[in-house]
Amino acid sequence: MVSKKIVIVGSFGVGKTSLIRRFVEDQFSEDYKVTIGVHIMKKQLNLNDNDVNLIIWDTEGTDDIEEVRPAYLLGTHGFIYVADISRPKTFSKVDEHLNFLQNKYQKTPILKVGNKSDLIPKGMMAEKKDEFDFLDILVSAKEGNNVQRMFERITKMMLT
Amino acid sequence: MTPHLDINPQNSQIIVLDENFQVISSNDIIFNLKEGSSIEQFHPFFTQVDLYFESEEKKLNCVEIHDKLLDISFSKNASNRTIQLVDNSVFYSRLQEIAQKRNESYIFNEVLELKNDMLEEAASFKNKFISNFSHEMKSPLTLISAFSSMLVKSDLPLEQNKLVEAIYEQSENLKKILEDIIELSFLKRNQIELNPETINFIEYLENFKFKYTTKASNLGFSFSLKIGSQVPEYIEIDKRRLDQILTNLIENAIYFNNGENIVLTVKENQRRASKASLRFKISGEGVIPETVASNNLPELSSDIQIKGLGFSIAKELLDVYNGSLYIEKDESGNSVQVANLRVKVPLNVDIPKAAPTESPTKPTFSEKAKIIIAEDNGITQYTAIKVLVNEKNFNTIVFSDPRDLLNAVENKDYDLILMSSSLSQVDAIELLNMIKEFANDHNKKIPVIALTTESDKKRISEFKKSGFKQVVQKPYTDDELLESVYSNLKIKKFI
Ligand SMILES: Nc1nc2c(ncn2[C@@H]2O[C@H](COP(=O)(O)OP(=O)(O)O)[C@@H](O)[C@H]2O)c(=O)[nH]1
Numbered sequence: 001m002v003s004k005k006i007v008i009v010g011s012f013g014v015g016k017t018s019l020i021r022r023f024v025e026d027q028f029s030e031d032y033k034v035t036i037g038v039h040i041m042k043k044q045l046n047l048n049d050n051d052v053n054l055i056i057w058d059t060e061g062t063d064d065i066e067e068v069r070p071a072y073l074l075g076t077h078g079f080i081y082v083a084d085i086s087r088p089k090t091f092s093k094v095d096e097h098l099n100f101l102q103n104k105y106q107k108t109p110i111l112k113v114g115n116k117s118d119l120i121p122k123g124m125m126a127e128k129k130d131e132f133d134f135l136d137i138l139v140s141a142k143e144g145n146n147v148q149r150m151f152e153r154i155t156k157m158m159l160t
Numbered sequence: 161m162t163p164h165l166d167i168n169p170q171n172s173q174i175i176v177l178d179e180n181f182q183v184i185s186s187n188d189i190i191f192n193l194k195e196g197s198s199i200e201q202f203h204p205f206f207t208q209v210d211l212y213f214e215s216e217e218k219k220l221n222c223v224e225i226h227d228k229l230l231d232i233s234f235s236k237n238a239s240n241r242t243i244q245l246v247d248n249s250v251f252y253s254r255l256q257e258i259a260q261k262r263n264e265s266y267i268f269n270e271v272l273e274l275k276n277d278m279l280e281e282a283a284s285f286k287n288k289f290i291s292n293f294s295h296e297m298k299s300p301l302t303l304i305s306a307f308s309s310m311l312v313k314s315d316l317p318l319e320q321n322k323l324v325e326a327i328y329e330q331s332e333n334l335k336k337i338l339e340d341i342i343e344l345s346f347l348k349r350n351q352i353e354l355n356p357e358t359i360n361f362i363e364y365l366e367n368f369k370f371k372y373t374t375k376a377s378n379l380g381f382s383f384s385l386k387i388g389s390q391v392p393e394y395i396e397i398d399k400r401r402l403d404q405i406l407t408n409l410i411e412n413a414i415y416f417n418n419g420e421n422i423v424l425t426v427k428e429n430q431r432r433a434s435k436a437s438l439r440f441k442i443s444g445e446g447v448i449p450e451t452v453a454s455n456n457l458p459e460l461s462s463d464i465q466i467k468g469l470g471f472s473i474a475k476e477l478l479d480v481y482n483g484s485l486y487i488e489k490d491e492s493g494n495s496v497q498v499a500n501l502r503v504k505v506p507l508n509v510d511i512p513k514a515a516p517t518e519s520p521t522k523p524t525f526s527e528k529a530k531i532i533i534a535e536d537n538g539i540t541q542y543t544a545i546k547v548l549v550n551e552k553n554f555n556t557i558v559f560s561d562p563r564d565l566l567n568a569v570e571n572k573d574y575d576l577i578l579m580s581s582s583l584s585q586v587d588a589i590e591l592l593n594m595i596k597e598f599a600n601d602h603n604k605k606i607p608v609i610a611l612t613t614e615s616d617k618k619r620i621s622e623f624k625k626s627g628f629k630q631v632v633q634k635p636y637t638d639d640e641l642l643e644s645v646y647s648n649l650k651i652k653k654f655i
Pocket residue numbers: 011012013014015016017018019029030031032033034035060061115116117118119139140141142143
């Protein structure tokens with residue numbers, strides 16, 4: 001079975017750990033426990049009748065992407081860049097960060113996601129989608145919306 | 161041969177692997193690894209373990225494996241590959257605690273900032289909205305007020321006269337509310353300027369008493385004033401602002417009063433050098449609802465606490481003076497409004513005598529005064545014309561286009577101009593400058609009065625500086641307009 005390494009990056013508190021937890025264990029907690037270093041989890045995903053072994057690296061989350069230790073990123077097949085749509089500071093540097101990753105890890109696909117979509121009032125979804133059109137997908141670790149789809153998307157990107 | 165590694169036997173595990181990454185040997189200090197088992201199966205971290213032996217990145221810090229936080233190093237020689245695990249869980253847990261505190265406070269501050277921004281935005285929107293809305297209401301209200309005031313003075317049957325009187329009274333009430341709203345939203349949006357002057361404070365308070373004794377007796381209750389013995393005779397204060405504070409608090413007390421008597425008590429809390437702290441207590445028999453005390457601006461969405469506006473205005477003003485305002489309860493449960501205010505007490509007092517003001521007269525003119533109304537708002541035009549025509553002393557002509565106005569003042573003589581704050585987008589000040597330039601010699605000297613909804617003090621003083629004889633603020637009553645016209649005309653010419 002083919003294995004793919006995904007590294008989840010983004011500022012602290014955006015919900016990286018929560019998204020992985022939702023995907024791998026289908027659980028969520030309101031409590032915030034800061035991740036330090038890396039934490040690696042595994043989950044199989046079936047995509048178009050192919051089983052893929054996803055090795056998901058949860059990183060600590062710094063404001064500055066260059067601070068992510070290069071040793072962690074060795075052999076990465078795909079990045080998920082997470083922002084918190086309720087905290088502008090977490091997506092203020094998207095362009096800069098993506099440039100950095102794209103330069104350093106050419107050909108490695110990056111999926112840009114906005115987490116905590118559950119915080120958008122129900123009637124404002126369409127409007128907010130426009131506001132966040134620089135992101136590929138809006139997800140919610142809390143309610144589970146689009147989390148499976150997010151991992152399917154990045155897997156598809158890594159396989160082609 | 162074993163590769164060279166720092167080995168601390170207490171927390172370090174050495175794992176030797178073959179070329180298929182199967183365990184040859186391990187000292188099992190941290191984890192139990194079976195000989196011959198695949199390291200890749202042990203934990204997903206080791207999935208692409210081959211890369212680390214080939215790459216320059218030979219060390220990874222702080223990797224969580226089975227609840228331990230490890231530093232992991234890789235090395236290889238011709239036959240063997242070796243991994244060293246160092247358990248630094250204790251150290252990293254301390255780092256984690258520090259990071260936890262730091263991140264939580266970062267996020268907390270971020271959220272706080274965001275909330276603040278949102279609140280500020282909402283408040284500024286609200287203030288702007290209220291201010292615009294109130295300005296819009298001024299012109300129609302001026303018409304209602306002026307016309308009903310005129311009607312009351314005409315010969316109507318008693319029944320109708322009473323009805324019109326009621327309309328007049330209510331429109332006056334509405335005007336007061338509107339002014340309060342505008343004042344409050346102004347205070348909320350702007351830094352206000354204070355113009356302190358030395359006043360005879362005791363005399364001032366006695367005047368205040370006189371004003372409210374009269375008003376109270378009309379309303380069927382009494383008003384009394386108690387002045388503490390220490391209260392300074394002279395103080396330095398912005399009189400207009402002090403008026404506003406006291407008037408608002410007393411009006412508030414009157415509104416919520418169920419009893420016979422309202423008392424204003426003025427005391428000196430303390431005095432240091434030339435600073436005195438004064439306490440004003442306004443008590444009556446009535447309870448002021450808590451919503452009034454907490455209300456900042458009328459909540460347009462819910463129950464409108466319009467009558468509490470005075471309290472909010474007073475509070476906002478006292479803030480400017482670093483004073484305080486609160487409501488306390490007396491023994492019988494009635495509300496007492498307490499304001500504390502610090503003022504300067506001048507050491508040497510030298511007060512100029514105020515010149516007595518003459519009240520304007522309304523004679524019958526031998527010749528009608530020619531008055532220009534420069535105004536493009538239909539309602540205001542109509543109001544002004546009606547008020548003036550009713551007097552029979554005036555000929556009025558209306559211009560709503562600045563070019564027509566300039567043409568007229570160049571070619572014909574007039575006696576006075578009433579001008580709105582802008583005419584077809586041309587600002588009144590600019591227009592006045594053009595009149596001074598283009599008008600004939602006679603018209604260059606005639607008084608120009610501004611009629612405006614502006615209540616910004618700066619703007620009004622700009623009007624005056626640029627040559628307007630007077631600024632009449634909308635909404636005005638017919639009497640106010642007439643008074644201003646009569647007092648500015650060169651009356652001698654017409655008698
Ligand atoms: N409302 C909401 N809160 C979330 C969501 N995902 C994570 N959180 C909360 O955000 C905080 C940080 O989450 P965490 O996963 O630790 O963020 P990380 O630092 O990026 O790993 C936690 O308190 C989570 O409960 C979400 O989708 N919606």
